[in-house]
Amino acid sequence: MQSHVQALVAIAQVFAQELGDASLFQRLMGAPRDNPLLRWQEALRQAEALIGALDFAAARDLLTRVLPEVEGLQGSGVEALLPITLGRIGECHFELGEAEQALPYMQQALALCEQAGDAEGVQIYLGNLFEAHRWLEQREAAAACARRLAELAADPAVQRRRLRRAARVAAGEPRNRVLAVIDGAPHELDELQSLATGHVRFVFERDRITLRRATAATEAGEARGGEGEHAEALAHFERAAAADRHDPHCRYQAAFTLLHLRRYAEAEAAYAEVEGLAPGWFHCRSDRWLAGQLAAGAVAHEIFLVAHALQDGPMAPEEKLHLSEGALTAAPRLALLHLLRGKQLVQLGREAEAVAAFRAGLAGDGESDVYSRLRVELANCCEDPQERAGLLRDAQRPGGNLIAAATAHCSRSLPRTNRILAVNARGSTPARSPPMSPDR
Known part of the structure; x- marks a missing residue:
C-alpha cells in the first residue's frame, strides 16, 4: 500500500x-x-x-x-x-x-x-x-x-x-537584580572572582518576563517621547501598563514623561510603583527623589531638563560641561549636577577637577542612588588605596544604585585592567528570559 x-x-x-x-x-x-x-x-x-x-x-x-x-x-x-x-x-x-x-x-x-x-x-x-x-x-x-x-x-x-x-x-x-555579562555569557556577581579577563556589561534580570503587548506599546511610547510628543507617549505607556500589570519599564517611562509634563506628584507616585515592582530599576530611586523636589518647588523644571540633557543627550563633553556649570550656579548643592559635571571632566582628562566635583556632590543634596554613583566615580579617580576600598564598600550599601553597587563589587573582584560597561539610565534594554518560542 x-x-x-x-x-x-x-x-x-x-x-x-x-x-x-x-x-x-x-x-x-x-x-x-x-x-x-x-x-x-x-x-x-x-x-x-x-x-x-x-x-x-x-x-x-x-x-x-x-x-x-x-x-x-x-x-x-x-x-x-x-x-x-x-x-x-x-x-x-x-x-x-x-x-x-x-x-x-x-x-x-x-x-x-x-x-x-x-x-x-x-x-x-x-x-x-x-x-x-x-x-x-x-x-x-x-x-x-x-x-x-x-x-x-x-x-x-x-x-x-x-x-x-x-x-x-x-x-x-x-x-530585580543585576547580572554580569562577560563575552556574551551571563554570570552571577559572586562568580566574578574566578573570571580574570573580559569586558563586563551589567544587565537587569527580573523575576518575570515582560509581555509582548507591553513591550510593543512601550517602544511606541519611547518613539513618540523621542519626538517630544509627551502626551501621546504617555498614552502608549498607560496601554503598556494595562497589558502587563507587573512590567516596571513602561511605568518608569511614564513617570519620566510625567516629569516633562510637569505632573510631578503623579511622577513621584509612578516611580514608587516602579520601585515596588523592580527595586532599583535604572535610576528610579534618584528620579523619584527629584520628582519630590520638583513637586515641592525646591528644584526648578529647567534644572530637570538640564539633568536629562546631561545624562541622555548627544552633546560633546565640552558642551555638557558648560551646561552643567551653568546649572550649578542656580542649584549649587544638587549632588546629581556635581556627578554629571564630574563625569564630563573625566571625559576631558581633567581628573583632579573631577575628583573635586565628586567630593562636592557627596557633600551636597541628594539621596542614596546618586551618592553610590558618586562613590564609584570617585573611587575610579582617587589614588589612595584605602579611600578607594572604603568608597567601593560604601557604594554597595542597600538602597543605592544597583548598577553602581555591581560596578563597585566588580571593581573589587576583578583586575583594574578589565573594562566595565554599565547600562544607561533609559536607553538600554533590560535583560529578560527568552520569550516563548515562535515555533511552538
Missing part, C-alpha cells in the same frame, strides 16, 4: 510540476473545505498572523474553536499539529496575562512531545511552563521545570546555571 501511494503521489507531482496541472494532487488531498487537516493548517497560519500582529485574543479564540473539530483524528499530521496548537493557545493566554489558564494547554503540549520523543518540543514547553509558573509565583513548580531543563542540558556550564536558577526560584528570587 505504501509503494502504491508513493507512486500515486509521484505521478501527481509530475502532472503538477512538469505539466502545470495540480488536479491530481487536489483529488488525492480533497478540497480544503473537505479536509480537516488542511483546515487545521490554515487555522494555524491565520493564528500565526494574528500572533504576529499581537492580537492574542483573536488567535486564542480561533485555535480554541479548532480543537473540537479535530477531536478523534489520528495520524502523523495530528501528532505534529496538536502540540503546536495547544502550545499556541497556552502562549496566547499567557501573553494576555492569563497564566493560570495557560498552564493546562502548556502541560498537554509537553506531555504530547514527551510521548512522541520530541526533545526540542520538550525543552520549549518546559521553558514556557517555567515562565508561567514564575509569573504566578509558584516557586516549586517553576523550580521543578528549571531542574528538568538542567537535566536536558548537554553543556555542563549551562546545566550549572540552570540548577542555580532552580535553587534561586525555589528560595524566592528578587524582583
